Amino acid sequence: MAEKTIGVGDVAPDFTLPAQTGEQVTLADYRGDKVVVLYFYPKDDTRGCTAEACAFRDSYEEFAEAGAQVIGISSDSIASHEKFANKYNLPFVLVADEGGEVRKRYGVPATLGILPGRVTYVIDRAGVVRHTFTSMVNIGKHIEGALEIVRNLAHEQASA
Secondary structure, eight states: OOOOOOOTTSBOOOOEEEBTTSOEEEGGGGTTTOEEEEEEOSOTTSHHHHHHHHHHHHHHHHHHHTTEEEEEEESSOHHHHHHHHHHTTOOSEEEEOTTOHHHHHHTOOEETTTEEOOEEEEEOTTSBEEEEEEOSSOHHHHHHHHHHHHHHHHHHHHHO
16 A cells, blocks of 8 residues: 655655665755755656756756755666766766665655656755655756755745
């Protein structure tokens, strides 16, 4: 049974997964320090996923300047992530959710019941989801929407 879909206002479920570098990445390690843009995508080196990863890459400095860490997550292997990241010079972390456990915990829906869905979450410094966006085709909106929220959170942080 799929777990409840994580939405705005929910605490983001923690996880520890291996990155393309082989290092373990734990979501809770960013709490209190960085906003996290966590994006679930179907598969490394496919047309839509490459377009999305490259769009995040091209906006990466803007995310970093606003105090955010971008993390891509799919069920591909560490080796697949490493190849994908190197091929497209991706400056952010890709984590391997090989059994799809984290995807299930976030309630990321499948498209047509078979393709892993494409969902972006913006998680604030307290670990609370502040934005979600789901679309298999509107890649640009994933980046634009996340960047707008990240900038708003940076502004809130600066004003606090």
